[in-house]
Amino acid sequence: CEDKTPAKGHETLFIFPFDRKDVEAPVAFDELHESLENMPTHTILFLKHVKKIYVTADDNEIMILSKRTAASHSNSISEIVLNNMNTHRDRYLLFSKPVDHPVKGLSVEIAYELTKKGNVAKSWDTDLVVFFPTEKKTNLGFIIQGPYRTTPARDNIPFKDDFNRLLIETTAHLMGDSLLWLRDNMYLDENIYDLLPIEEFDFPRGSMFRPFYEKLITALSDDDLILTSALDTKGSPVYCCSKKLAIARSAELRQLLDSNLLLELTDNQTRYWLSGAITEQTKPRFYKYLKDNLDIEEWRPEDLISKLNKPFLTNREDDWIVKLYKLILTQRQWFTNLNSQKAKPKWDIESKIPFFNKPIVRLQNGSQVKPFKSYTCQEPTAYLSKSNQADFPSVKSSILDDPEAKSFFELLGFTEPSDTEFLIEYILPKYENELMAQADLSYQIDTARQIIHAWEISNNEKKLLIKKKLENLLWLPAHSYSDENKYILSGHNVCYVPNDKISLFLAGSGDHYYICSELQDMKAALIEMGVKDCIHVACREEDDDGNVIILDERGSHLRGLDGFDPIARVDGLDYAIQATISDHNIDRAKFIWNEILIPNRHLISGKIEHSTKQSFKNPLNIEVKSKIGEAIELGPWLPNNQGHFYNISELSLAELPEGFSRDRRLAEVLGMEIPEDDPFDIFAREIGLPAEILRELKNNPDLVPDILSGIKKIIDKANKKPSKNQLDMNEHTDPEFPMFSIPDPERRERVVSNNIHEAPDKIFEKKERSVRTSGRSIDKETYLKNFYTNKNDEMICQLCKKIMPFRKRNGEYYFEAVEMLTKEMISKESESLYVALCPTCSAKYNEYIKQDRNKIHTMVKHIQCSEIEEIEIETDCPETLKFNPPHYLDVRTILTELIDQED
Ligand SMILES: [Zn+2]
Structure with a gap:
């Protein structure tokens, strides 16, 4: 080993003796060579004074690490660029924080790696750095550094050491501060959350780096650090703390409620939606963390629906309402449930059809109503009508202009109203209170015309329905016969289409009505509906035998003989008789005689038969008068040919004025004196043949034999004919002989x-x-x-x-x-x-x-x-x-x- 002397002042000399017994020197040299060659760039990152590291071996440069400050944002925040032999370059955002300790000048650091584009990214190697990287795993996505006390071999960091704890706490705080800076400097995007200590599994209670996990929860709860879906006025993303945040399960939901609406619906509790970039699919870990660890509420469409109320809905614009329908349309299951409900109604409905009880339907008049009239969901509360009637329950037409909104209502079962439905749903209910009677005449007439028109275009089944609905309704603008200028709503059953005779008969009566002239053009339909065009005679119909069954109970049978009905009455007859008694109007008297009494003479008085047997065996007979019979005896209403008026009983048939039909049968019923006639008349009456025929015979005697034989044949034939009863008893007629x-x-x-x-x-x-x-x-x-x-x-x-x-x-x-x-x-x-x-x-x-x-x-x-x-x-x-x-x-x-x- 060469003897080297460090250069003065700025160099450190490491001497590796390669003298370990378990590793031979050449092996040790190679190992060191390799690890120096692969030294991470960030080795130099936290070194305060070292700017460059050269590694040479055998006079070859095997690595040159260099560091420079690309930007200095503040004393404690800077952007560092690291180079390895110009072949590799890394960028870091470096945050530094002084440590509150008696020894001055100590600090901790955090480094976030930046991508080439300048976004914060996760570092692949985030082992703890104590000036140089150690092998201590932090489980963080960024690098932390501090002057930790290590074991002498630097192979461990005792974390129960108070000083080390202080460093950890300080660094955790620095993380919080750095996030705020990242946010304010446009670095905080949805990807950064992946770097943060969000997995409790990696930071168990009591573990060394647990403070990072706890600090993050505090930071996200208190500081506006979570990316929301909102943008500020400059178009920058808005951040929010977890307490004012909610998660929307769908984009539709997010789009439907902006911050203001969210605040309104949640009593100012919730202000923002979580950014749509963070979903269960894109960021599953952070998404779960927000829900489970930060308790952020997740909204499904039904959660929105459950919070809707009438004031809120009423204040929304049409297009908002349409968006709401589109949101509901995305929930196919609700419509499946709706169809089951229609098929088999059950009481528990709101969990299956959350909008059932919510006034989500916007009507033409702007009001909000629930979609159905009852839990069976069979009857929608409104129609899909393009009618502009503001008070008809139709869905607002501008909303129906949107095809999806229209299909929403069609799926619910809303339909266009038929004319009958329109009448019954909309027009007729107006008569149920006093308002219609107080309405304008023109409105009353218009409405009556709509009713008549609906009748005109209805089929028989619908006409029956309309008739039933109209039965007791006063709807027809009419005049009373006592005041032709005053309009009054009358029922169609008691109203007349006027003509001269009816008017003469009822003139002056306050109890009788005729349709107003404005409806004259519709009188054909009105007559079909039940308005009368002739004086009404009320009586029961006679049976096949010509009798009127009055009572048909076990043990008690009552019938009027020969068509007589004791409760028969003629509408207005009392009035007309009284009027004639006082005004002596001969025309009216003639009308009563000729057109009321003659056709109805069988209803004036007659026999009633009572029996305990249905066959009317051993009947009891009584003679009675009907109301008609009583009315005509009110006083002297019948004129004689001198124009003087008398009671019926005071006149004979012959005394009646010209134009009064000489009806003998009526006269008989009335008990009037009937003048003697010539024998022909008497005989003719007797046999029920016209007297003219008998006179004819007298004048042409040669016809007699033919006529007699003809008559005989007819009589024979009639006698041979079996009676109806026999026919009924035998199934077959007699066989042919x-x-x-x-x-x-x-x-x-x-x-x-x-x-x-x-x-x-x-x-x-x-x-x-x-x-x-x-x-x-x-x-x-x-x-x-x-x-x-x-x-x-x-x-x-x-x-x-x-x-x-x-x-x-x-x-x-x-x-x-x-x-x-x-x-x-x-x-x-x-x-x-x-x-x-x-x-x-x-x-x-x-x-x-x-x-x-x-x-x-x-x-x-x-x-x-x-x-x-x-x-x-x-x-x-x-x-x-x-x-x-x-x-x-x-x-x-x-x-x-x-x-x-x-x-
Ligand atoms: Zn026989």
């Missing part, structure tokens, strides 16, 4: 009469009873089946004319071919002499006819005399035996041929 036509009756007659003489005689075998055998050769069954099967293939009994009651196993109708006469009366065999009867009729015929000689004879005579193929016979009751015409002709021919008529 087969009636064949006879193409050539004379020929048939001739053939039959010849054949009968050639027909075999009846042969009887001697047995205990006489049993005829010859008849079997004649196919009477086929003969009868042929004649008594109709075109529906039904076989009909000749006596009861009903379908044979059953079919045989082979599918053919069972019937009995019964011989018409007894063997004593006729000896020839012929299929014509049988009748087709059902078993019951067969038994009846045998019992009642064939056992009775007189009846048989009568029948034969009947047949011989009558060409009508239906003959009267008497079994247990009067009946007829009917024949198909060809069969009847055959029977008649044979009976005429074989039986003497005098017999």
Whole structure:
């Protein structure tokens, strides 16, 4: 080892003897060579007087470290540039702080490494520096230096040492101060927080560098050191302490609330949002630190919603409200929950749909309302109407101009109102208080026109709904008949479309109304709605039998006979009668007589029938008068032909003035004297035919036979017709009786009469009873089946004319071919002499006819005399035996041929 002498004053000589026993000298030399070569640049950083270090070996320069001050910001803050042989350059911001200690001149330092762009960055090697780097890990992202006491070998720093503690505390303070400076000099960005002692794991309680961790919490809590999303007026970032900061989970939320709104919503507790550059994704460690260690509140959209209230929302601009809707739109889950709620409503709703109970909907008039009328969320509180009616509940139109806001409401289920909805939601509620009655006439008329218009364009279902809603509403601007200048709101049910007759009838009545002239053009719709265009007669309808059912309860049945309804009344009749009594207006009296009383004479008085049975068996009858009957007896309102007025009972029909219809039936109802007429009139009344026809007949006697036969036919037909009741009892009408036509009756007659003489005689075998055998050769069954099967293939009994009651196993109708006469009366065999009867009729015929000689004879005579193929016979009751015409002709021919008529 060469003997070297340090140069005078400024040099330090290190002598490395390389004499360790465990490492040989060449190895030790190489190791030292390598470590000197790789000496970190910051080795020189904290050296106060050394500006340059040369390392040479074997006359080669292996390293030259140099240091210069690039900028000096203050006595204690400077920017240092370090060079290593001009190949490597590092920049540091160096902060220094004197140590409060009896020994003067001691200080601690912090160095932040700067990138080439001049931003603070994390140093890769931050082991503690005691003038020279040690191997003590600090877990900080910046370098700290201090005159720590070390063990003699510099391999450890006893941290329980008070002096060392003082240095640590002082350096931690310096960190706080340096952060303020960094902030004020535009160095404090979101990346710096990564350098800071934020992981408690790295700074456990009692550990050497714990004071840094604790100091940082104090600094961030008290000083405005956290980057917010706000910018100041110069466009520079704003910093804030943790106490006035909140974290927004989404950018939408951050954009929605500026500092002022945040303060307003939090009672001045929170002023800023954390910068959007610091998120769970970009800065997970610091983000977690802010939430967990600094207790900064994190807001989700529902936290914002929960803080909203009506005054706050009302003060916001439209575009703010739109942004709020957009924020809500980002929460798809809320809409999923909303749809479930609509499908299956539950009470617990606000946690699932946070905006449900918040007045977030801005209406056209600027007010804020909740979105739904009830927890089922089925009925929105407003409509998506472009209507400019400020008082119709529609969402503000300028808000709906934004497509996303519109889709927000559509997702909630808001719709455009139908005209009916508009009417029911908006127009009709106006009538529920006094305001409408006090409103301007023109407004009342406009509104009424809207109602009528909505009616006009509604379908039947909606009309029913409107009708129901209007039922008890006074909405129709009208005049009372007592004051044509005064407008009053009336119900449509009690209002008239005026005409001369109605006006005459009701003139002066304060209880009756007619629509105002401003609505005349809509009278067709009004009449359809129930406004009357003729004097209203109230009565119940009669049933199919012409009676009015009044009471139909078990054990008590009451009806008005022949259309009479005891509660019948004519609107305004009392008034009109009274008026006529006092003003003697003949035209009104005539109108009452001709157009009110005559058409409604059945409603004036009549019989009421009471019975305990629904069938009205053993009824009790009472004669009563209706309101109409009472009204017309109020006094002398009916004129005679002299123009004097009398009570009805004082006049006869004949005395009425000209133009008053001479209605006898009305006169009868009223008990008026009816003058005698000529016999034609009386007879005509009796039989209910017009007297003119009878007079006509008298003048044209030659018409009489035709008319009589015509009448007879009609009467026959009417009698044959089954009554309605019978029809109801039998499911089917009577079956059709087969009636064949006879193409050539004379020929048939001739053939039959010849054949009968050639027909075999009846042969009887001697047995205990006489049993005829010859008849079997004649196919009477086929003969009868042929004649008594109709075109529906039904076989009909000749006596009861009903379908044979059953079919045989082979599918053919069972019937009995019964011989018409007894063997004593006729000896020839012929299929014509049988009748087709059902078993019951067969038994009846045998019992009642064939056992009775007189009846048989009568029948034969009947047949011989009558060409009508239906003959009267008497079994247990009067009946007829009917024949198909060809069969009847055959029977008649044979009976005429074989039986003497005098017999
Ligand atoms: Zn029968």
